[in-house]
Amino acid sequence: MLDSNQRAIPVYSPRLSKSKFLAGLQCHKRVYFDVHHPDRASPPDPSTQAILDMGTEIGERARCRFPGGVLIGEGYRQREAALAHTASVVADLTIPAIFEGAFLYDGVLVRVDILERVRGNAGEHVGWRLIEVKSSSRVKDIHLYDLAIQRYVLQGAGLTVLSACLMHLNSQYVYPGDVLDLDALFKVQDMTELVAARGIDLPGQLVPMRQAVLQPDPPAIEPDGHCHTPYECPYWAYCTKEKPARWIYHLPGSLRGLADLARQGVTTIDDIPDGVKLSAVQRRVKDNVEWISPKLKEALASVRYPVHHLDFETIMPGVPCYPDTRPYEPIPVQWSNHIEEAPGCWRHQEYLHTDPSDPREALTAQLIESLASEGSICVYSPYEQSILERLADRYPSMQAELKRVIRRLWDLFPVIRDHYYHPAFGGSYSIKSVLPAMVPALAYGDLAIQEGGVAAQAYYQMVFKETDWVNKETIRESLLAYCKRDTLAMVELRRALWEKAG
Numbered sequence: 001m002l003d004s005n006q007r008a009i010p011v012y013s014p015r016l017s018k019s020k021f022l023a024g025l026q027c028h029k030r031v032y033f034d035v036h037h038p039d040r041a042s043p044p045d046p047s048t049q050a051i052l053d054m055g056t057e058i059g060e061r062a063r064c065r066f067p068g069g070v071l072i073g074e075g076y077r078q079r080e081a082a083l084a085h086t087a088s089v090v091a092d093l094t095i096p097a098i099f100e101g102a103f104l105y106d107g108v109l110v111r112v113d114i115l116e117r118v119r120g121n122a123g124e125h126v127g128w129r130l131i132e133v134k135s136s137s138r139v140k141d142i143h144l145y146d147l148a149i150q151r152y153v154l155q156g157a158g159l160t161v162l163s164a165c166l167m168h169l170n171s172q173y174v175y176p177g178d179v180l181d182l183d184a185l186f187k188v189q190d191m192t193e194l195v196a197a198r199g200i201d202l203p204g205q206l207v208p209m210r211q212a213v214l215q216p217d218p219p220a221i222e223p224d225g226h227c228h229t230p231y232e233c234p235y236w237a238y239c240t241k242e243k244p245a246r247w248i249y250h251l252p253g254s255l256r257g258l259a260d261l262a263r264q265g266v267t268t269i270d271d272i273p274d275g276v277k278l279s280a281v282q283r284r285v286k287d288n289v290e291w292i293s294p295k296l297k298e299a300l301a302s303v304r305y306p307v308h309h310l311d312f313e314t315i316m317p318g319v320p321c322y323p324d325t326r327p328y329e330p331i332p333v334q335w336s337n338h339i340e341e342a343p344g345c346w347r348h349q350e351y352l353h354t355d356p357s358d359p360r361e362a363l364t365a366q367l368i369e370s371l372a373s374e375g376s377i378c379v380y381s382p383y384e385q386s387i388l389e390r391l392a393d394r395y396p397s398m399q400a401e402l403k404r405v406i407r408r409l410w411d412l413f414p415v416i417r418d419h420y421y422h423p424a425f426g427g428s429y430s431i432k433s434v435l436p437a438m439v440p441a442l443a444y445g446d447l448a449i450q451e452g453g454v455a456a457q458a459y460y461q462m463v464f465k466e467t468d469w470v471n472k473e474t475i476r477e478s479l480l481a482y483c484k485r486d487t488l489a490m491v492e493l494r495r496a497l498w499e500k501a502g
Contacts, residue, residue: 014213016206018110021149022142024209026233029221033235035213041234047453055135058318059113062133062167065182066116069097079109090159093117093125105156108206112150118162127160131188135318137171137327139189142230147191148198164195169318169327177323185319185327224249224259244268251286252427253279281429284421293419297501300494303410306375307494309338311486312387313479315456321464322358324394332387333359333459336483337370338491346491352480354472356463364391368401376410378490380431385409412490420497431489439492447485448478455482 014035016024024031033040044052063069070089074082082102089098098115114131132147147164154161170187212219223240227233240247246268248261257276266272269286284291293299313334318327325331333353340346349370353359371377379385385406392402417429424437432451436443444450449458462475 015104016108016209016213018108018146018149021108021206021209022146024212025142025145025205026230027221027226028209028212028219029239030233030235031209032212032215032218033238036218040238042237044234045451046457047451050453050457051135053457054318058135058169059133061182061319062186063099063114065186066097066099066114068095069099069114069116070095071099072101072111074102076111079104082111103150103153103157103159105153106203106206107210108149108153110150110153112154114167115154127162128154130154130161130164131167132165133186134166134168137169139166139168139191140230144191144194144198147195148202151195152199152202163190163192165189166191171327173320173326175320175323175325180319222262224262246270246288248272250426251282253282281417281421281427285427288423290423291421292500296415296419296497299415299419300498300501303376303378303494304374305340305342306372307340307410308371308375308377308408309336309340309487309490310371310377310379310384311336311483311490312384313452313455313459313483314387315459317460321356322360330387330390331360332363332391333463334479334483335363335367335370336480336487337367338484338487339370339375340491344495348484348487350480350484352476352483354463354476360391360394364395364398364402368398368405371405371408373404375408377405377408378410378412378494380411380413380486380490382411412493416493416497420500431486431493435489435493438496439489442485442489442492444482444485447482448474449482455479 016031016035020031020034023034063071072082072085072089074085076082079102082100083104086098086101086103089095089101096117099113101112101115103110103112112130113133116129116131117125118127118129120126130147130150132143132150134143143166147166151161151164165188167186167188170185173181173184175185223233223236223243227236227239233239240249243249244267248258248266248269248271251258251269251272261272261276270288272278272286278286312332314330314332316328316330320327320329322331335351337349338346339349351363351366351370353363388402388406388409392399392406395402413429416434422434422437425433428434432444449455458475459479462472462479466472466475
């Protein structure tokens with residue numbers, strides 16, 4: 001077999017790709033599984049899939065900056081057709097840009113987000129600008145290696161790569177509310193020098209990756225901290241399935257020297273020597289017993305009735321869709337409020353914006369009415385305060401009322417974190433971990449939507465994409481049920497904690 005540079009590639013040598021190369025940088029066992037056993041990977045959870053879908057949408061929007069560009073539409077399983085189509089487009093000097101172009105060199109196949117043709121002063125073709133589109137708003141080191149492997153393949157395939165650039169969202173862009181300025185929305189940064197530096201050792205990095213994937217068995221690499229950097233490895237569950245429930249790497253938070261302890265034979269949390277410095281949460285996980293602070297009742301008694309329990313749901317569109325907003329700015333679209341007039345006596349109010357208009361003004365006005373002027377407002381993180389502060393800045397006419405609302409906030413999260421622990425928390429104080437442990441009958445398993453990222457994606461689908469009114473209504477009911485569960489959870493957690501306090 002010959003690649004595009006007429007170099008012989010052994011038929012027994014599995015092809016690598018851009019994604020497999022990046023996987024190999026993280027772990028040779030990961031690239032081995034990618035080649036031979038991709039079925040061992042955990043599928044992306046709904047929240048991760050929502051992020052991937054947003055990245056796809058941003059990539060499609062980025063192409064609009066290059067009118068006349070040609071998309072290589074053949075899928076990743078249609079390699080030979082994609083290579084042939086790309087070669088024909090490269091040779092057509094009238095085409096200004098190529099999207100998802102396929103190139104093969106040295107046994108590595110890459111698909112390039114955008115390859116822009118560069119012309120000289122007389123309009124003649126002089127080379128190419130390589131552009132990788134990312135949905136993030138900042139440059140990461142892994143992005144440079146992403147560009148480096150593409151540049152290596154393109155140059156090896158005979159193309160003149162004049163520059164290597166990263167195209168990402170400009171976090172400072174403010175959408176005016178009429179025409180989206182793509183030139184301002186996307187920021188293009190020339191990374192040529194940094195990419196060239198990463199590319200110096202690249203051929204040498206490919207050699208051990210190929211050796212790893214040609215072995216009959218996966219490399220004997222133990223899972224540890226590298227499995228989470230720069231991304232969460234999809235084979236984590238598979239590689240750790242035989243580990244004990246109290247495995248040392250299940251300890252939450254940061255622990256310097258964890259790898260050293262593992263090399264010394266410390267395999268479980270229970271084996272960690274007493275002299276090792278642990279955080280308060282880590283110490284509770286190690287002790288593995290229920291813990292109740294003597295000050296729990298005092299902390300709970302600081303609320304004032306009627307107690308409101310507030311939760312927002314937000315969307316964070318990468319491409320802004322409301323006036324005067326930036327990429328990934330959180331936009332509240334929904335709230336729930338359980339109002340406990342007296343212990344055990346509560347009522348519920350809610351709001352969900354269901355059309356494509358800017359939800360913030362109507363949402364804010366109705367929220368102020370629901371929260372009235374008396375009582376504590378129970379939340380479960382600083383997030384609600386940050387949303388309220390944004391709304392106060394946005395609407396000066398409601399600013400005074402919102403500031404009074406902010407002064408009434410009462411955060412349940414630090415109350416639990418500082419005064420209570422149950423082994424079933426597993427070291428996590430997320431409400432998704434705390435609620436099943438303290439109020440098992442009120443967990444999230446019965447809901448169609450069980451996580452905030454999924455709720456945001458469902459809302460976007462309902463408002464901006466879905467046309468079937470039955471599907472819209474199904475999503476609406478699911479969103480209301482999810483947000484309502486979050487605030488009811490706070491009511492029941494306060495009750496359960498009060499009983500624990502005695």
